[in-house]
Amino acid sequence: MPAPDGHLKIKRVAIDTEPENTVFLSRQCAVYRPEEFRALKKIEVTSGGKSLLATLSITDDHAITAPDELGLGVQAFRRLGAPEGAAVEIEQATPPRSLDAVRRKIAGEVMSPDEIKAIINDIAAHRYSPMEIAAYLIAAASFTTTDEVLAMTRAMAASGAQIDWDAPLVVDKHCIGGIPGNRTSMIVAPIVAAHGLTMPKTSSRAITSPSGTADTMEVLANVALSIDEMKDVVEREHACLAWGGHVNLSPADDVLITVERPLSIDTREQMVASILSKKLAAGSTHIVLDIPMGPTAKVRSQSEAVRLRKLMEYVSAEIGLVIDVVFTDGAQPVGRGIGPVLEARDVMAVLNNEAHAPADLRARALLLAGRVLDFDPDLRGGMGRKRAQELLDSGKALAAMERIIDAQGRADKPACAGELTAEIIATHEGVVAAMDCFRIARIARLAGAPMDKGAGIDLFKKMGDPVKKGDALYRIHSCFSSDFEFAKAMAHEHSGVTVDGAPVRKSVHT
Structure with a gap:
């Protein structure tokens, strides 16, 4: 059906232009002269009362866009929300006054x-x-002043959906990140659910890390829940572990992150606004915040951690959130697995109380779960840690996790660790003296994590462990040969593990 006079028809063009909106106009356009728009940085696209700003590209290929069509890239098509074939018009965009x-x-x-x-x-x-x-x-x-951080937090929380749980106590736990394998949320949430507190845990996907909580949980269950689905799961099971990006919480933060990461901009002011705006939008009332400190972590000194804690506490108080800040050890990765499948394996080993489950992951999860449970006014002060261990040891936390997985939609086919493997071995005897969290995370990402759920690193040694010459320090898992070669090359250059002051550089195939 032709579009009305003076209009074009919308066509979805399967080109990913994240994060920008991009539209495609034929050079032989029947309605507009493309030359009139070429000098413009932005145009405004309007259809049925909906509009968006977009970057214009001119095409000579009618297979992409015909003369009577306006092609919308994947992002622009989704954000405009109009169907293919709908009438659309364009005009010069006025630059944002802001x-x-x-x-x-x-x-x-x-x-x-x-x-x-x-x-x-x-x-x-x-x-x-x-x-x-x-x-x-x-x-x-x-x-950035403290008042600007507060205003930014409020504005970011109000920029998208806001959830009201109609409950006086809605708890959450968050880690500022930077430590591979630190998947405590997937243990804390079922412990808290088993106790009976409300914990709607929304998490991000990885941006620069080998896995985010949402990536790891997706190995076990569906995480792309709508707000209504999320509410249904929480109403039935007291908790969820969902992908926050799917429920439009603080969407401005998601846009900012796409630019922050390539520029390595990660100020404490922006971090505070990012974290607290999402917790406020998610309807949380009480939060435990984990700040790992270590030489290769995001926060590298006690003084830096204290400054971040004070800013978190100030803004939280002003927006009506109760926050408990916990400093934890960020000198090395947590658990053994780094990457979605390997991290999910560790989480389930802890919840199953398996003998070989990573002791450090278990201990950290119990510490944080205990601090969350201490928010419960019906629990005697200081008893949260003991209660958390009771729920874990008894299997009630595992049962709660299984119910959450079923409620969100259990994964159809369990993912497996990548079959391409190489072991990084010690070239001399000694003791593991240091582990570079940043480099180990980069190697795991080069191996394919989190895009390939089975890619990552399986750690065999941690700081303080004795090492003999020829011992395997960790194993790289990949699913594609190109990723495998990239990861091996970086690990061979510098493994990220230091034995008695000397980095290990040699890899061996298995």
Whole structure:
């Protein structure tokens, strides 16, 4: 069916242009002259009362876009929300007015809450290009006041969906990240559920790590829950372990992250706004925050950790959240598995009380679960850790996890560890003196994690363990030969494990 006069028809073009909205216009367009738009950075696309800003690309291939069509890349098509074939029109886009506030920030001025709200709303609506987002982030990284952090947190929480659980106590637990294998949330949530507290745990997918909680949980169950599905699971089982990106919580944060990571911008101010905005939007009232400290962790000193804790506590109090900050050891990875399948294996070993389950993962999960349970007014003060262990030892936490998995939708086919393997061996006798969390995580990502659920690293030695020449320190798992070669090459250059002050460099195939 032809579009009305002066309109084009929408066509979905299977091109991934994340994070930008991109549209495609034929050079032989029957309605518009492409030359009129070529100098524009953005155009506004409108269909049936819905609109979005997008970057325009001109095409000479009618297989991509015919003269009477406007092609929308995957992101633009999804965000506009109009069906294929619907009538659409385009016009010159007016630059977001909030960019004036960004320019003032670049000049060193302090932004008002209204200016910050306008910036965050425009970012959430994808009105900023990656270059404009980068300008905002870099300006904010130079200096951000405490009041600006508070305003940013509130604006980010209000930029998307907000969940109300109609309950006086809704608990959560969050780790600031940076430590491979630290999948405590998947143990804490079923312990808390078995106790009877409400814990709607939403987690992110990995961005620069080998696995996020959502990636690991997806090995066992569906994590792409809608808000209604999430509420149903929590109502029945007291907890869930879902992917936060699917329920549109603090969407501006998800956009910001796509630019933050390549630029390695990770200020404590932005971190506070990111974490607390999502917890506020998720309806949490009480949060345990895990801050690992270590030489290769995100937070590397006690003074840095204290500054972060104080900012977290201040903003939490202002937005009505109760927060308990816990400092933990971030000197080395937690557990043995690094990568979705291997981490899921460790989690289930702890929940099953298996003899070979990683003791450090179990101990850390019990510590954090205990702190969450201490929020329960009906539990005697300081008894949370003991109660958590009772629930784990008795098998009640495992039973709760199995119910959560079934409620979310159990994975049809269990994923397996990658079959391409290489072991990194010790070249001399000694003791494991240090482990570089950042490098080990990079090797696991090069191996294919988290894209390939079975890719990653299986650790055989931890800090303080004695090592003999020829002992395997860890095993790399991959699913594709190219990834396998990349990971081996990096591990051979420097394994990330230091034995008596000397890094291990040799790999052996098995």
